[in-house]
Amino acid sequence: MKSDFLIKLVRARMPFGQYKGRYITQLPVHYLEWFNRKGFPKGQLGQYLATMYEIKTNGLDQILRPIIQQFRNRNE
Template identity: 80%
Template sequence: MHDPNFLIKLVQAKMPFGQYKDRYITGLPVHYLEWFSRQGWPNGQLGQYLATMFEIKTNGLDDILKPIIRKHRNSRY
């Protein structure tokens, strides 16, 4: 099922564990996403967010998130 708010939720999501805990998923370094790509994505929504960011970053599409970040990221995240 397609979630029309997926990218909004993605730009608001933070890494819940590990070396980059509490960092926005959109700000994770490519090498960290590459590691998950090799090891396997976590289950559920987190894995979807990480895999999506991997595709966005490795294809040079970071700019598509900038207007979404400006509009939808606020102080509670």
């Protein structure tokens, strides 16, 4: 995993669907579970969603908090 992957993850937004515009880190677990069942999209978005699925389903959300505080654009 590249060292800047988590920084890019916390800045990424959902580009389509019901949660369009929301940060990937803000997606509800049931939505990530749906993608896990149906298949994650290809490419970087799929990697972000699969990573967020693993983080949330394993109760590891807290590992992202310092990254979000430091690297998410504050004027959004």
